Structures are given as C-alpha cells and as structure tokens.
Amino acid sequence: MSLIAVLALDGVPGHQLTAPGTAFATAARHHHPVAYEVRICAAPGFRGTGGPAPFGLDTPWGTEGLDDADTVVLPGHEGFRAAPPPGVVDALRAAAARGARVCAVGTGTFTLAATGLLDGRRAATSRRHTRELARLYPRVHVDPEGSAVADGPFHSAAGVLGGVDLCLHLITLDHGQAVAIETERQLFLRLHAEPEGAEGADGGGGPDAGQxxxxxxxxxxxxxxxxxxxxxxxxxxxxxxxxxxxxxxxxxxxxxxxxxxxxxxxxxxxxxxxxxxxxxxxxxxxxxxxxxxxxxxxxxxxxxxxxxxxxxxxxxxxxxxxxxxxxxxxxxxxxxxxxxxxxx
Incomplete structure (x- = not known):
C-alpha cells in the first residue's frame, strides 16, 4: 500500500485537501491491484482552511506524519508568497532526501520552491501565477501551461479541480494510463452504481452468457x-x-x-x-x-x-x-x- 501524506498549511483551499482522498480512494475502490492510504498532516500554525467556506480540521498528524510517507502532497495556501512556517522546509527536505515523491498543487509550488528543492528543475503552478513564480524563484524552470510536470522525484500541477490533475498523473505513474482513465471517469461522472449480488456465473457462450x-x-x-x-x-x-x-x-x-x-x-x-x-x-x-x-x-x-x-x-x-x-x-x-x- 502506498502512503500519501497531504501537508495542510493554514488557509489551504478545502477542495485541495479533499481531492487527493477522493481521487486515490476512487482508484483503489474500482481497481483490484491499487491500494492507497491518504493521511492529512497539519503544518505548524494551521488553524483552518481558506474561504469561501472555511472549516477547521482535527488531525493527529503534524509534520512527523511525512516521515514514512511514499508521497508528500503540498496543496496551495493563503500565505504562499511568504516564507514557509518553521519545520515545513526541514520536513520536505527530509522527505526528498529519503526518496519520497514530493508534489505540489497550484500555489503549493511556491512553498516547495522556497525549500530550494526545485532549483534547476521544471515545475508547474496555476496558470495565473506562472509569471510570479518565475519572478520570485528564477532558478525554477516554470512550465507556462500548468500541466502536470515531473522532474526527478518532484511533481507539480496547476491544481485543476483541487489537484485532481496531479492525482491522475500520480495514478498513471503508479498503475498505468488505463487505471487513470477509469478513475477519471468514476470521479467526474459518478454514474457507476454497484448492484448487489455482483458475483454472477462463469459459464461460456455469447455476449449474454454468464456475464x-x-x-x-x-x-x-x-x-x-x-x-x-x-x-x-x-x-x-x-x-x-x-x-x-x-x-x-x-x-x-x-x-x-x-x-x-x-x-x-x-x-x-x-x-x-x-x-x-x-x-x-x-x-x-x-x-x-x-x-x-x-x-x-x-x-x-x-x-x-x-x-x-x-x-x-x-x-x-x-x-x-x-x-x-x-x-x-x-x-x-x-x-x-x-x-x-x-x-x-
């Protein structure tokens, strides 16, 4: 099972906190070989999500929740232009040093860039912030399209629908494009209804037989x-x-x-x-x-x-x-x- 740690900084958009759990749970539910655990970790100074409908969050995990994660996801937050809170830079650098994937959603790329881990690497952020990211962090090669970008263990994306674009990118890397396509379908349409008694027969025959x-x-x-x-x-x-x-x-x-x-x-x-x-x-x-x-x-x-x-x-x-x-x-x-x- 792959452990995904989502690091919540104060003022994180609520949908960027919930999107990873929804996306990875959907992939695991509908595909036999897929298994993910999503852990929400509160960064120092976290009080709640940002507007327009802020909510609080009670989680037992702080930055120590990143210590054994296979993937760390860093959503955006309201203070993304400021220096990261104490302990966040060290936690992200430690995760990268032990080989974890470190990912940023939207303006979370600013916080990841502030660690120096993206120096000399390609990265993406929301399209309306690409020029600002390039100005503040000139050593980062900013993708102007905001598409999901991978450079070594670092992954970033515009944050479409709360980061679903990044989650589908990671699912593709882990389990192939077919799983990502089916996960996308389940996520966006919500038309699949699992009937009871789905086991059925194993007999042969034409399209109707045993299926x-x-x-x-x-x-x-x-x-x-x-x-x-x-x-x-x-x-x-x-x-x-x-x-x-x-x-x-x-x-x-x-x-x-x-x-x-x-x-x-x-x-x-x-x-x-x-x-x-x-x-x-x-x-x-x-x-x-x-x-x-x-x-x-x-x-x-x-x-x-x-x-x-x-x-x-x-x-x-x-x-x-x-x-x-x-x-x-x-x-x-x-x-x-x-x-x-x-x-x-």
Whole structure:
C-alpha cells in the first residue's frame, strides 16, 4: 500500500485537501491491484482552511506524519508568497532526501520552491501565477501551461479541480494510463452504481452468457507486468468476436480453472467478468469520443444488439448509453484523453 501524506498549511483551499482522498480512494475502490492510504498532516500554525467556506480540521498528524510517507502532497495556501512556517522546509527536505515523491498543487509550488528543492528543475503552478513564480524563484524552470510536470522525484500541477490533475498523473505513474482513465471517469461522472449480488456465473457462450457478473466492484485493468497481459490485450483487440471461456483459456494456454484463478488473483474478476467490463469500457470510450450510433457501438464491442448493449450498460453504469454520452460531453469532454486510432 502506498502512503500519501497531504501537508495542510493554514488557509489551504478545502477542495485541495479533499481531492487527493477522493481521487486515490476512487482508484483503489474500482481497481483490484491499487491500494492507497491518504493521511492529512497539519503544518505548524494551521488553524483552518481558506474561504469561501472555511472549516477547521482535527488531525493527529503534524509534520512527523511525512516521515514514512511514499508521497508528500503540498496543496496551495493563503500565505504562499511568504516564507514557509518553521519545520515545513526541514520536513520536505527530509522527505526528498529519503526518496519520497514530493508534489505540489497550484500555489503549493511556491512553498516547495522556497525549500530550494526545485532549483534547476521544471515545475508547474496555476496558470495565473506562472509569471510570479518565475519572478520570485528564477532558478525554477516554470512550465507556462500548468500541466502536470515531473522532474526527478518532484511533481507539480496547476491544481485543476483541487489537484485532481496531479492525482491522475500520480495514478498513471503508479498503475498505468488505463487505471487513470477509469478513475477519471468514476470521479467526474459518478454514474457507476454497484448492484448487489455482483458475483454472477462463469459459464461460456455469447455476449449474454454468464456475464451478469460484470457488475463486480472492479474495473477491467491488468496490473503492469502480469502474465495475463498477452491474453487481455488479445481480448481487447477481439471484442467484436464471440469469446467464450474455452476460447480465452486456449489462447492463454491454460485450463479453465487455472485461468479463472489467475484472473481473480491479478484483476479481482473472472475471465468473463473481465471481458464484459472491457466491453462496457470500450462502449464508454466510443460514446465519449465518437459519434457512432448505438447499433455500431454494440457491434464494435461484441455486445451484439442495441438492446443487449443497453441492458448491460445500464446494469454496469446505472445509466443509459444516450444519457452517458450527453453527460460526459457536457462535463468532461475538454479534459480527458483523446481517442486514438487503433494500432494496426
């Protein structure tokens, strides 16, 4: 499990404190290999969050909470132009010295720059503060776009939606782009409704056979380095074909029971659960990034008919394909990964 320590300085925007917990918890909830713990640590002098709706915070952790963290996240705060409070510079330098990732959200980059750790390195902050950061800390190479920037163990970003951009960047580094994409989807749309009794059957057959279990808690993501990667890549490339459990096992060179055990251990899903979740995820991407009608999407994903697509899509996401497409484009079409043509 990866430990994320969020260091709260006085006047931190409340949404920059809550965004990391929401993002990393969402990634862990929906992806079997992902595990994060988020710890909120109060810096010396912390009294509460900034406006417009300030609130207090009771946490048992001070700067000592950074001592065993794998990643330290430094949100912005009201006094970002001033020298950091006593103890903050030493705590951040100590974290970097022992090999932790040190990250800054928005104006938190000013505080990180004040430690000298960013001298000679690239960094990002909110776009309206890029020139000011460059003026105050001329040794820092400021990215004018405010995109997530990595330079060695130091990571920084503009702080879109409270730092979700930085969190997705870290999730990508830890678990790959597929996990980050699915986490982004869950975060922004909140359309996924986990039904009870999601275990389902393991039988073979066509798109309908044995796949009611697709509503399992996890999304279809293969951990990097898993021995299942060749067969799951093959499944993703052949979704438009009828794939039975026996066909998948034959492709993997395993017996059905061994294949099922391997899938459960590495992905948290059975092979047919994984297959249906992959088909639904492909349908989501096509709804998000193409104008294909439902009939074509049903064929491209291997779900067969529009009625079958609507049935499984509703069970898996809690909404219809048409509603999903409209909601996605209205909310997040400008801040997600573009659809790329498939490799030949």
């Amino acid at each position: 009611g279990a697709a509503e399992a808690a996890y999304n279809a993501v293969t951990p990097p380095g898993s021995s299942l990667e060749p067969v799951t890549r093959w499944m993703e490339a052949n979704l438009h074909h009828p794939l039975t459990l026996d066909v998948i096992a034959e492709r993997a060179g395993l017996g059905v029971r061994s294949l099922t055990r391997r899938f459960r251990a590495d992905t948290g899903l059975t092979p047919l659960q994984y297959l249906l979740r992959t088909r639904i995820q492909r349908a989501q991407r096509l709804l998000e990034r193409t104008d294909d009608p439902v009939e074509r999407i049903a064929a491209r994903t291997g779900l067969g008919t529009p009625a079958n697509l609507r049935h499984h899509f509703q069970r898996s996401t809690g909404t219809s394909p048409t509603t999903y497409r409209a909601a996605f484009r209205a909310v997040v079409s400008g801040i997600t990964w573009p659809e790329r043509p498939p490799r030949p």
